[in-house]
Amino acid sequence: MENNNKIKWGIIGLGNIANQFADDLLLLEEAEIVAVASRNKDKAAEFAKKYNCHKGYDSYEALFADASVDIVYIATPHDSHAELSIKAMQSGKHVLCEKPMSLSYPDAIRMIETSIKHNTFFMEAFWTRFLPSVKEVLEKVNKGIIGELRYVKADFAFYADEKQGGRLFNKNQGGGALFDIGVYPLFLSYIMLGIPKEIIAKSIYNANGIDLQTAMVLQYESAQAILHASIVSESDMKATLSGTEGTIVLNAPWFVADGYSLFKDNHETVFSLSNLGKGYTYEAMECHKCIRNNRIESQLWSHQNSLDLSRIVEEIKNQIGLSFS
Known part of the structure; x- marks a missing residue:
């Protein structure tokens, strides 16, 4: 990717967080929202119109298949983070996935392994780290x-x-x-x-x-x-x-x-x-920096950092008897 080219974003899961993130992306000249997706076609069309995006898909898979998308921001409910991140990376897309990256430590490992296997950038969206x-x-x-x-x-x-x-x-x-x-x-x-x-x-x-x-x-x-x-x-x-x-x-x-x-x-x-905007700008800028430098992880919030935190959360989940099954 040429350094003077914009990083082209796709966004899936078009709720409140996605709106805040998209608002902040508009503040960055180096970013462009080229595609959005929702299971609800009308919601996708409305979101696309709001952010002057020409593509509003009614399936996530369609967005993953869009060759114009460089990186996918995943803002769907927690239970789908792992599978959607993996599918996106298997499609050759870079991924910024909302926290928590998964609901289990084994799924977190699978996500990182997919990033390494497919040589795609992956970062858990801990925006606070970059403020x-x-x-x-x-x-x-x-x-x-x-x-x-x-x-x-x-x-x-x-x-x-x-x-x-x-x-x-x-x-x-x-x-x-x-x-x-x-x-x-x-x-x-x-x-x-x-x-x-x-x-x-x-x-x-x-x-x-x-x-x-x-x-x-x-x-x-x-x-x-x-x-x-x-x-x-x-x-x-x-x-x-x-x-x-x-x-x-x-x-x-x-x-x-x-x-x-x-x-x-x-x-x-x-x-x-x-902060610039709400503050999501800084994590987006970190994604741009890593992608332009052909890195599959951030040095400030690395794959290992995400795995360490996931392991800590997993221990607490087990200790308090929390189960999502």
Whole structure:
């Protein structure tokens, strides 16, 4: 692919996240949405018209077969991420797949193996990893600005009305707090502290076996992470990183932070870093960079990073007795 050519995107699963992502793609001159797909033909046509895209398919397979598509953004419900990602890569397409990349660790392995076999770029869409605030905070922590990191506190919580139903409460689609939003605080703990030595997790379920809220304690050699996810209550959604010489607090909501505060030597320093669009722009730019450089994975959120996180989530899933079968 020539460096002066636009990266041509296909989008499948045309819900709220896909709309936000498409809005951000329009901010990038190097990106072009050339095809979208939904099982609902009218929805595909409406989405295509909204984003000035000439192709709106009523099947995902048709989009995978479209030679004009370079990379597919997969924003379908969780239960279909693995199979659709694999089909797209088998069709020679690069893939950016919404988190969680799969509902099981074995499926995550299959996805990475497919990327390697077909020499296609694959990345789990952990957009938070590429935000300026998160990148800068991680750099400060790694440089020892707050000393040795000893404590991470992060949560992701909001109230959803179960009576209204929807994907969040649909067991067949991988609903529940852990897989929908719990992966965010787990991601933060992972990039800051790595793989824990021990995990303790407890959940509260609804009658259908969906975890409504899940609390997690991750034990490290000399640090702990206290994490929480809920779809039945709210929180301040700040993230705290405390070390032996200082503390960093990411602005709320921390997973899309537009800045952070550093508390050190009895002094607070405020850092403001506004995001381009909602912030999905940065993960898209990372995809472009990798594709142009013929890489099948990102160095900032690699295949191994996704597998590590998937393994952590799998352990919690097993520990709390969560099953999607």
